[in-house]
Amino acid sequence: xxxxxxxxxxxxxxxxxxxxxxxxxxxxxxxxxxxxxxxxxxxxxxxxxxxxxxxxxxxxxxxxxxxxxxxxxxxxxxxxxxxxxxxxxxxxxxxxxxxxxxxxxxxxxxxxxxxxxxxxxxxxxxxxxxxxxxxxxxxxxxxxxxxxxxxxxxxxxxxxxxxxxxxxxxxxxxxxxxxxxxxxxxxxxxxxxxxxx
Ligand SMILES: [Zn+2]
Numbered sequence: 001x002x003x004x005x006x007x008x009x010x011x012x013x014x015x016x017x018x019x020x021x022x023x024x025x026x027x028x029x030x031x032x033x034x035x036x037x038x039x040x041x042x043x044x045x046x047x048x049x050x051x052x053x054x055x056x057x058x059x060x061x062x063x064x065x066x067x068x069x070x071x072x073x074x075x076x077x078x079x080x081x082x083x084x085x086x087x088x089x090x091x092x093x094x095x096x097x098x099x100x101x102x103x104x105x106x107x108x109x110x111x112x113x114x115x116x117x118x119x120x121x122x123x124x125x126x127x128x129x130x131x132x133x134x135x136x137x138x139x140x141x142x143x144x145x146x147x148x149x150x151x152x153x154x155x156x157x158x159x160x161x162x163x164x165x166x167x168x169x170x171x172x173x174x175x176x177x178x179x180x181x182x183x184x185x186x187x188x189x190x191x192x193x194x195x196x197x
Contacts (some may be wrong), residue, residue: 005051006104014052015180018068025068030069050073051102053102055089057115064079068193082136090170110186183196
């Protein structure tokens with residue numbers, strides 16, 4: 001079983017580990033995973049030390065643990081429809097930074113995101129799914145994009161900006177170089193996570 005002590009790795013190296021895992025997923029060669037109770041009993045019942053945080057979408061096809069080929073205890077994950085950020089999500093990520101001392105956050109958008117599709121086509125200021133699509137609609141207006149996949153990528157920029165504006169804990173860690181925030185995009189058609197910037 002792979003065990004990664006994040007203290008021995010830089011944020012860039014941890015990102016490489018995730019991308020290596022994604023390559024295993026893409027190539028249909030997942031490594032041994034600790035997806036069983038015996039692994040938890042062996043090493044995880046007394047605490048967790050995940051080495052990366054993921055902010056991603058609740059989409060059933062975009063499970064971070066699977067597409068990065070990771071097991072129990074490795075990722076600290078916040079998922080909402082569209083990867084949208086409300087107060088609880090913000091505090092979840094703050095917990096990851098302040099208490100779990102995680103130094104890598106991946107903001108993971110994806111192809112064919114239902115929330116981005118809906119936001120692209122829904123009228124402004126409608127009541128349905130308002131909290132989910134409001135920010136995506138702001139991004140749509142700003143960027144003038146007509147493609148929901150492009151909107152999902154632009155939304156990553158918005159999400160990063162929002163985290164830094166709304167959270168002093170995240171901003172401080174980021175400014176001090178203790179937290180790397182990496183934007184990324186998952187393509188369903190080829191299983192690849194590509195880095196955005
Ligand atoms: Zn989605």
